[in-house]
Amino acid sequence: MPATPRTARAINDRLALQLLQREGPLTAAQLKQLTGLSRPSVADLVERLGAAGLIEVVGEAGEQRRGPNAKVYGIVAGLARLAALDVRTEGVAVLVSDLVGGVLAEASAPITDDAGTGPAVEQAVALVEQAAKEAGADRLHTVGIGAPGLIDPATGELRDSGGLPAWHRRLVAAVQERFPESRVTVENETNLAALAEQRDGVARDRDTFVLLWLDxxxxxxxVLDGALRRGASGGAGEVGFLPVPGTSGVPSATDCEGGFHSLASASAITALAAEHGVDGVLRAADGTGTRGTAGRATAGSGREPAAPDAPAHAVDLVRAAVQGADPAGARFLDALADRVALGAASVVSVLDPGCVVLGGEIGRAGGPALAARVHRRLARMSPLPTEVRTSALGGGAVLRGALLKARDAAQEDLFGPPVR
Structure with missing residues (x-):
């Protein structure tokens, strides 16, 4: 059955909004080219969307030209305020943005292991309130949360996972209670990092790739054929439990010790660096015997922690090995690449993704030096051609991914589902 004029107009309007979401501000001429609509049809939809308060003129294109086609149209950024949270075992980071992703406020705070569940949840929620207030947001339309652990695909809730703080599972409900009019979503942190790399990072030209998170x-x-794959139980990508050679045992259903985690986690990398003498080089270089610049500040404590922050210290060690000329650093990177390639090769042999992105702050610190080493090893271990790339976003990919997910959800709610 042919579409009615009203239905056709609705489809055209949604298509134009979809293009403005994806491409950013466009002129009427660009909308005409991208939609294939006639000039009068584009003029009509621009007028309709403007009258509805969905788009506005945000500038002009061309230095000499004037008139309707010179105007640049964009989505009205102030239609909604969004929040994104990156929930870690040791703290929370939050940002508040407008509907098109412009950051209005940011905040972060550590949450110590000895904080009780109730106080920890209250501290995290208060941080969201603080950021919203700084952004002048009376209401948050959508809140996107990235957290470690498994997300139940049936309920969308964070599942109880061993080794994670109890306040993580309480946080989502507490945010929803404090912002009852908001849509609150939660996603695994590594999945969000992959979304950010796919949209804004090094995987923009790939519809199939694997992000290997090193933190x-x-x-x-x-990400297979353009879509994020979560698995039947939400656990796709739990490679920390992957049995690999070189460990003292095998992992169990409740403990990844003995799996790939034992070879390539932050603590394992720190121990590997010590074996190759890189830890001593770093301590001599910074003159403190503690963590370097990559560590998170301990806000409000007035002192440095007694022991190095594990991920931050591992980042410093990898960065020192990459930047230094010491042979020990090169041997350490070789040994680290051996370990990373073991896990990566298992994933490549099953999925044939064609591209592996080394993500997280450790992956980013390793840079091209580590990526090239892993690539050479994969080429020897697997007949499947696989690029190895370095994350463009590092640990910040989780927060960026949470914002993208919140933005997509809010725009779909305000504009309707995308045109397929």
Missing amino acids: LGIGAAL
Whole structure:
């Protein structure tokens, strides 16, 4: 059955909004080219969307030209305020943005291990309130949360996972209670990092790739044919449990010790660096015997922690090895690449993704030096050609991914589902 004029107009309007979401501000001429609509049809939809308060003129294109086609149209950024949270075992980071992703406020705070569940949740929620207030947001339309652990695909809730603080599972409900009019979503942190790399990072030209997350723990995210794959139970990419050679045992259903985690987690990398003498080089270089610049500040404590922050210290060690000329650093990177390639090769042999992105702050610190080493090893271990790339976003990918997910959800709610 042919579409009615009203339905056709609705489809055209949604298509134009979809293009403005994806491409950013456009002229009427660009909308005409991208939609294939006639000039009068584009003029009509621009007028309709403007009258509805969905788009506005945000500038002009061309130095000499004037008139309707010279105007640049964009989505009205102030239609909604969004929040994104990156929830870690040791703290929370939050940002508040407008509907098109312009950051209005940012805040972060550590949450110590000895904080009780109730106080920890209250501290995290108060941080969201603080950022919203700084952004002048009376209401948050959508809140996107990235957290470690498994997300139940049936309920969308964070599942109870061993080794994670109890306040993580309480946080989502507490945010929803404090912002009852908001849509609150939660996603695994590594999946969000992959979304950010796919949209804004090094995987923009790939519809199939694997993100290997190297940070406090180990994880992977799978993007196949343009879609994020979570698995039947939400656990796709739990490569920390992957049995690999070189460990003292095998992992169990409740403990990834003995799996790939034992070879490539932050603590394992720190121990590997010590074996190759890189830890001593770093301590001599910074003159403190503690963590270097990559560590998170201990806000409000007035002192440095007694022991190095594990992920931050591992980042410093990898960065020191990459930047230094010491042979010990090169041997350490070789040994680290051996370990990373073991896990990566298992994923490559099953999925044939064609591209592996080394993510997280450790992956980013390793840079091209580590990526090239892993690539050479994969080429020897697997007949499947696989690029190895370095994350463009590092640990910041989680917060960026949470914002992208919140923005997509809010725009779909305000504009309707995308045109397929």
